[in-house]
Amino acid sequence: MAGILSEGYFNETSTVTHNPYHYSKVLAEKEDWAIAERRDRWDLVVIGPPLSRGSDSGSLFLLDELLRSGDLFFGVPNLSFATVDVRDVAAAHISAAEVPSAKGRYIVASKETAAFVDISRLFRRLSKSALVPNHQLPDFLVRVVGPLFCLTQQWISRNLWGQLHRGQQPKFHRAGPHVSTA
Structure with missing residues (x-):
């Protein structure tokens, strides 16, 4: 299965009991939009970065720890x-x-998503660790063993799927708005 990721997408599947962290982010952004609607003095800009990577990325550190732990050996x-890239996130905030x-x-x-197995293979090549x-x-095996890793069947059914592609989206730069197809 594949899907298109766009600015129009809001996470509507997380709840207080299912992915509460993600749910809190959605509630916070929706409240930001409600406040922005009541204000005339400024325009709201929301920058939505996914998994950030860079030379000193906390996201990559956590991913590295997960992959090297041996828990996912099989x-x-x-x-x-x-x-x-974290530098692109910083540039977007400055432009905003x-x-x-x-x-x-x-x-x-990035235009294309990265498959977990491809990320893992890159980490394996760089770390030279057999773990x-x-x-x-x-997928059927993930459904069977997922609960051992605290993954609910609800989470598994909503997240096991193929590539997401970023749709053609508006971007802005110091020169002004334009559409990027990169």
């Missing part, structure tokens, strides 16, 4: 991650502050 689930026409939601991400998995587990 393989990784069929997950894909939208990624972004400097470009008067910037308003709305922006997903700052880092290089296989993707069949």
Whole structure:
């Protein structure tokens, strides 16, 4: 299964009991939009970065710890991650502050997502550790063993799928808004 990731997408599946952290982020952004509707003095700009990568990325540190732990030795689930370089996130925040026409939601991400198995294979090659998995587990096996890793069947059914692709999205730069197809 594949899907398109766009600025129009809101996470509507997380709840207080299912992915409460993600749910809190959605509630916070929706409240931001409600406040922005009542204010005339400024425009709200939301920068939505996915898995951030860079030379000193906390996201990559956590991923590295997970992969090197040996817990996933037999393989990784069929997950894909939208990624972004932390420098691109910083540049987007600067542009949001400097470009008067910037308003709305922006997903700052690479055009294509990265499959978990591909990320794992890269980590394995770089770390030269046999504990880092290089296989993707069949979905049925993830459904069976997922609860041992605190994954609910609800989470598994909503997250095991193929590639997400970022749609053609508006971007802004110091020169003004334009559409990027990269």
